[in-house]
Amino acid sequence: MRGNIPAYDVRAPKSLTEALEFLHREPGAWKPLAGGTDLMVLLEMGVLEHKRLLSLHAVPELKGIREEKDRFVIGALTTFGEIQAHAELCREFPLLREAAASVGAIAIQNRATLAGNIANASPAADSAPALLALDAKLELASHEGSRWVEYRAFHTGYKKTLLQQGELIRAIALPKLAPGYVHAFRKVGTRKAQAISKVAFAGLARKAPDGKLTEVRLAFGSVAPTAFRATTAESRLQGRVLDLALIRDAKQALQQQLTPIDDVRSTAEYRRRVSLNLLEDFLLQAKNRGEA
Amino acid sequence: MASRLRKEGREKLTGRSQYVDDLRLPGHPEVLHGTTVRSPVARGTLKAVRFGGSIPWKDFVIVTAKDIPAIGGKNAIAHILHDQPCLVDEQINHPEEAIVLLAHPDRFLLEEARRHVTFEIDPLPAVFTIEKSLLKDPVIWGKDNTFKEFTIEKGDVDGVWQTADLIVEGEYHTGAQEQLYIEPNGMIAVANANEGVTVWGSMQCPYYVHHALTHLFALPDDKVRVIQAETGGGFGGKEDYPSMIACHAALLAWKAGKPVKIIYDRAEDLAATTKRHPSSTRHRTAVSRDGKLLAMDIDFLLDGGAYMTISTVVLSRGGIHAAGPYECPNVRIHARALATNSPPYGAFRGFGAPQSLFALERHMDEIAAKVGLAPEELRRRNFLQEGKATATGQIIREKLDLPKLLDSALQSSEFIKKRKAFQEANQDPANPIKRGMGLSTFMHGAGFTGSGEKMLASVAAVEATPAGTVRVLASNTEIGQGQRTVFAQLVADALGIDFDLVEVVQPDTKIVPNSGPTVASRTTMIVGKLVETAAISLRQTLIQSGCLAKTYTTAEFRKACGEYLSKLGALKCFSQYQQPGHIDWDDQKYRGDAYGTFAWAVYVAEVSVDLRTYEAQVDHFTAVQEIGKVVHPVLAAGQIEGGVLQGIGYALSEEVQLRNGRMANNRLTNYIIPTAADAPDIKVIFAENPYPHGPQGAKGIGELPLDGVAPAVLNAVAMALGPEAASRIHSIPLLPESLMKALDGAAESVKGERS
């Protein structure tokens, strides 16, 4: 243990109002602490800079999953274990279930929260590609009230987000999907569990009866400073019928958005190649769907 | 008979076992925490040490190299040479080398203090690779950066090249590998001029630690006491480095006048302690058109790190195993261990043999491809047999039937059938998953190399207690492999008494004789035999004394012990190692019987490779081996299964990334060992051929599995990817990133472009 544990002051507000009050009174002073699976690792390494932490574990307003007519609203503190245990949510969004199951291992999934994964803003966050592909919206709460933002706009740069001082992620909303999507989630990690992704991909596609793609959403993690939607590739594909030439075209379009790096876990070249392969694989799957 | 239950299993399963970090020392309510301040650079001259920050330094115990002569000690960790200092005095030779020791009651403040010790260092040019070390520019160790060099010669290699049908060459590399015992290293020491030095800790070799402490403190043997705590895995990683930690803890305790405990965290354990030696091997092989090996010229190089430690013996074992279980009339093995400015490499299960056998067994597949034979057929044509000689000229005097082991492995893994099916399926370019079958055949010499056992001259003892139980006294440690259980079984069987009546004493140098280190697959075969022999003499003593009849029940045995002890005092029988008459070894020429015997094996890996992600995984693994007699089936299979998975990690995922000699990925998140989700099913098959000099016929097995896994896995991957990519697959670990590169430049058809 390299962290100086006595140096850390932690408070545990009992309500959202109290939590937001903390953040409001001393802007920037308190770092929210959710499941601890990221911050406690930094503590272990002796690099947890924030000495004042706001543990949210006792804030009831941040918990629970509710189904509404056209969306699901997931409380910020919902763990990846709770996501997998929620049958309706998993039925509606298999992508989210697969992403949740790919986080660390069970003991991590039982503590790590969806909002923690988002707020930590790692480009390798396991939930990010799925949330991007699912057009997630985030409710950000502050002393003044709350606002909804598109998740795809949330990550503004490496480890940078739209969160203002005094704001917390309160909930994540996922609009329900029309039936008939082809979907894929793939986390390429260093091993099959307890891995940090080298490349992560989530894709959704839907075809009209004439074979035209009526909708295609492609999201990648770990291959740029933030997880991102492959918008250029998406627009090349939108409204077109998949064939091999179009797939090549989409791969070319994706190339421009890939800015991977070499690090201790992998190489830029590997990340780039695998991203392209996963896109190709997904599009082939979409192409073949209904053709046989 | 059903396998005996693990002796300490109940304690381990209920959390009652006492590992070093769990110990509370009676009579010592206050134990200080100790920590180590280490070099940030690979090589340099230490000019000054600064104690900065607003740290209350006067409350700290601070030890530097200067403190060692002050107590009359010698600043060296005694291994083979005394070239490694306990603490840097002036010359720094590797990153993470220990420079300053600190102790304090508050471990958090201690950690803050550690960060506020800084060094003024004049950097010196450093060497980080074998290739660079060979250039001797700069020379960083000895005269020429060479820890050891030897050549094994059999026949006349150079006389063959001219006339051979085929010459096959190849170069192979293996990376460092971390043992990754799940319990990090740790020691507690009590030390003062009055009582001497006592340490408790996680270790494999109590007498190595004892030796190091007596040297460092210049104390007589009886003033140093080493006690093994329950140890959470070793795999070689707790062979020599615990001596260093014990010395550090003891120096702090001596100066503090209070006990000091040093427990490494994972990051420190990974960055600072020993790992498997990286290697580089060149093969040049002459072969006849029908696949007979005519000449093998092998150049075997190990990276030993900054100090010699035990690299010379690792080199010996690696070199001796380099020509494998094959008969070849002309062999030359040129072996060298070289210095680099990395932390010293040390023991890891297999001890040099996994490196040289990886090269050989990958090379054998390359030869098979060139000759046009199936890999199994090439091997079959060259197997050693009874009466034939190994590379060192050791005549195999045991019943050796490698073809039978091979057939068993082929059959059990459905090798031929699957290979054919995979070859066909792999042709389909639309299929992104390619499959392969690969095998390796190999052996592992049990016990110390050459005259090592003779020089160790280990002693073990067995003693009776008034209650009629029997205590086994040996310095070999239980580190998960089942030493306690096997010793108890051997003694219970030799005495014909209940297993529960036998207690294996926790190693404590004050109590147990020196039966040598817990290494080299020697514990069961060598020390188990001593224990068995001592038990037999205990029984004979009881019978001769008249206290016990020739046949007896457990109850009668217990009564007899009580009777003997009340009449005659103690009943303790010793046994000392005596080299079996057939062993004849020349240490200078590397000729003769390198080992008393070998365990023999044929391993088969079945793999799949995903061409979208370049990931290879092992789907099934078959391990067939002859290990003499299997004395404890559950423990023996456990050794093989665990070794196989370590071997799979070695082959496919475990990469020690060195940046300027320092491990850059020193976290469990980034050093990737297999999880339960990654492990294949592992089929273990034992063939038996009792070894007359082993207890109940046993040979050593602990290291064997590590030797053959990586080449079997890579041979399978090579098959899956086809011949062009195969010729680029010569290094481990074969990470997806390197597999991708191997595919680049290979045929487009192999790349699986699906358009």
Add this chain to the structure above:
Amino acid sequence: MSPSMSAQKITVRCKINGQDRSFTTYPMARLLDLLREDAGLTGTKEGCGEGECGACSVLVGGELVNSCLIPAIQAEGTEITTIEGIAEGEKLNFIQQAFLEYGGAQCGICTPGMVLAVVYLLNRIKKPEDLTEAALRTALAGNLCRCTGYTKIFESVVRACHARFGASAGASSGDQR
């Protein structure tokens, strides 16, 4: 930050292995240290301190967690089960018994966490067929073992499942010798 500056200690009340306990500690102290040092329950082990190895696994509120990643303040009011709470007195529970008989423990350092992962797994299984091979591997994937290659651990779990549900239950654990 000066090292002498430190946070106020807090009182943490929780139930450990059925007993009410109360500790005064730093809010960011790890549950692992609370158990090992304050409660004297050293059966819970530390292998990495970063949630990778699972040696420190315990149950909190019935959920499997890494105790190295839980700050003391979040343990307030919870019910915790450690390895010391698994056996019934001197009698091993059926999972421990299966590990003992089938070689599921070697060096023993991962064993307490591994046993708790199995307790969690078998608690959540309603019928023996739920113990598929995939479920078994997933359930133990956060508990690293370097000794066994997992083979004997899988076998022990399958045997434990037999013990709980009756003889024919459970996934195949491969070749069983």
